[in-house]
Amino acid sequence: MSGETQVGxxxxxxxxxxxxxxxxxxxxxxxxxERRSRDYVERRVRAGVLEQASTDLLAATGVGExxxxxxxxxxxxxxxxxxxxxxxxxxxLTGQGITVYGQQEVVKDLISQRLADGGDVRFEAEATxxxxxxxxxxxxxYRRDGEPATLDCEFVAxxxxxxxxxxxxxxxxxxxxxxGGGPRVYERSYPFSWLGILAKTPPxxxxxxxxxxxxxxxxxxxxxxxxxxxxxxxxADDTMDGWPEERIWDELxxxxxxxxxxxxxxxxxxxxxxxxxxxxxxxxxxxxxxxxAAHIVPATGAKGMNLALAxxxxxxxxxxxxxxxxxxxxxxxxxxxxLRRVWRAxxxxxxxxxxLHRDPAGDPFEHKLRLSxxxxxxxxxxxxTTLAENYVGFDTAK
Ligand code: FAD
Ligand code: DHB
Numbered sequence: 552m553s554g555e556t557q558v559g560x561x562x563x564x565x566x567x568x569x570x571x572x573x574x575x576x577x578x579x580x581x582x583x584x585e586r587r588s589r590d591y592v593e594r595r596v597r598a599g600v601l602e603q604a605s606t607d608l609l610a611a612t613g614v615g616e617x618x619x620x621x622x623x624x625x626x627x628x629x630x631x632x633x634x635x636x637x638x639x640x641x642x643x644l645t646g647q648g649i650t651v652y653g654q655q656e657v658v659k660d661l662i663s664q665r666l667a668d669g670g671d672v673r674f675e676a677e678a679t680x681x682x683x684x685x686x687x688x689x690x691x692x693y694r695r696d697g698e699p700a701t702l703d704c705e706f707v708a709x710x711x712x713x714x715x716x717x718x719x720x721x722x723x724x725x726x727x728x729x730x731g732g733g734p735r736v737y738e739r740s741y742p743f744s745w746l747g748i749l750a751k752t753p754p755x756x757x758x759x760x761x762x763x764x765x766x767x768x769x770x771x772x773x774x775x776x777x778x779x780x781x782x783x784x785x786x787a788d789d790t791m792d793g794w795p796e797e798r799i800w801d802e803l804x805x806x807x808x809x810x811x812x813x814x815x816x817x818x819x820x821x822x823x824x825x826x827x828x829x830x831x832x833x834x835x836x837x838x839x840x841x842x843x844a845a846h847i848v849p850a851t852g853a854k855g856m857n858l859a860l861a862x863x864x865x866x867x868x869x870x871x872x873x874x875x876x877x878x879x880x881x882x883x884x885x886x887x888x889x890l891r892r893v894w895r896a897x898x899x900x901x902x903x904x905x906x907l908h909r910d911p912a913g914d915p916f917e918h919k920l921r922l923s924x925x926x927x928x929x930x931x932x933x934x935x936t937t938l939a940e941n942y943v944g945f946d947t948a949k
Contacts, residue, residue: 554703752815
């Protein structure tokens with residue numbers, strides 16, 4: 552091994568932690584640098600839906616025990632709009648379901664397994680630059696306890712989310728396609744955000760409710776029989792100041808068509824912008840991007856965490872092949888292999904977002920088209936299957 556470790560990983564989110572765990576199982580050493588504290592990352596409330604492939608990966612690699620016990624298996628979702636409710640039966644349409652299990656629980660389980668296995672996860676260690684990615688000895692410059700430090704390694708995995716430093720060490724993006732060399736960034740922003748709350752109130756439904764309302768989208772999810780996770784479409788420039796608790800609950804009751812939804816203590820709240828972004832390719836030399844560092848999806852399709860886990864499964868396989876046989880084939884194919892799944896998720900997430908959100912600049916015609924498509928999904932097996940097979944995770948390797 553040249554340097555302090557084989558794989559330097561930036562970021563202790565689902566991508567970075569899972570990668571470190573998978574590499575450990577293959578006898579490959581890694582060090583994870585995370586700029587936040589352990590407590591912070593374990594409390595950060597984000598996504599909650601795991602596809603079957605994600606639950607399989609967690610279970611098959613020994614980190615799924617609590618998820619299997621506490622995760623809520625759902626066989627479908629409810630769509631509500633214009634006073635109607637329709638259930639999309641994932642199990643019947645695809646043979647698969649989903650598991651509702653909070654992202655921070657996945658993060659907790661992975662951290663505790665890494666530490667039990669003697670893993671080196673350095674919290675409050677902020678990467679500031681990635682160097683030498685075009686030669687054999689890359690390094691990560693970072694700061695810990697205010698002191699500058701360097702991590703020398705053989706490969707760098709940029710798992711540092713959408714605002715991380717790894718992607719910044721790529722050459723500048725090119726303006727157009729087909730010019731060779733640098734990566735291209737494909738992006739789209741949406742004229743609305745999501746206000747999310749985690750609240751101490753029993754879920755009003757045993758399954759997720761995706762609601763389209765004239766006033767905008769709402770989503771009813773959950774974390775346990777006592778804790779609900781609820782979202783509202785809000786204006787892109789809204790802040791929490793404009794949303795006192797009573798307004799949030801009133802709006803949720805109205806849009807979800809759940810007049811009995813009980814207000815409870817709000818444990819966490821926040822506003823998240825809706826964005827789509829893909830960096831293509833996701834690699835350069837000895838640097839590989841994974842998860843949000845390489846792509847962002849609007850949350851409507853519940854794909855973010857699933858893509859992050861899927862990327863690092865592919866990356867771990869490629870790094871394992873390299874360390875077993877010094878074959879670069881799988882490493883070279885990493886980005887292409889991931890991007891097939893990423894673009895499927897991008898299309899699905901953008902489509903679900905357009906289907907269920909009120910565009911502030913849209914006209915009444917658009918509203919009617921949306922209602923018609925929702926009714927089509929509710930009554931056509933073909934249309935419902937399209938939603939279902941993408942929601943549970945479409946296998947692009949087929
Ligand atoms: P992250 O979980 O973002 O992990 C990256 C890690 O890198 C973080 O711990 C960060 O602190 C660390 N880091 C960043 N920069 C540095 C640095 N310079 N040095 C060291 N460490 C660094 N998806 C859904 O499907 N549904 C949702 O409801 C949903 N809600 C979301 C709400 C918010 C506020 C955000 C930001 C995302 C949400 N997502 C949601 C998306 C989903 O949570 C992400 O796709 C998922 O977290 C991706 O995992 P990751 O490991 O790639 O990135
Ligand atoms: C949750 C988040 C999502 O983005 C989604 O589409 C469904 C559920 C959740 O946090 O539970």
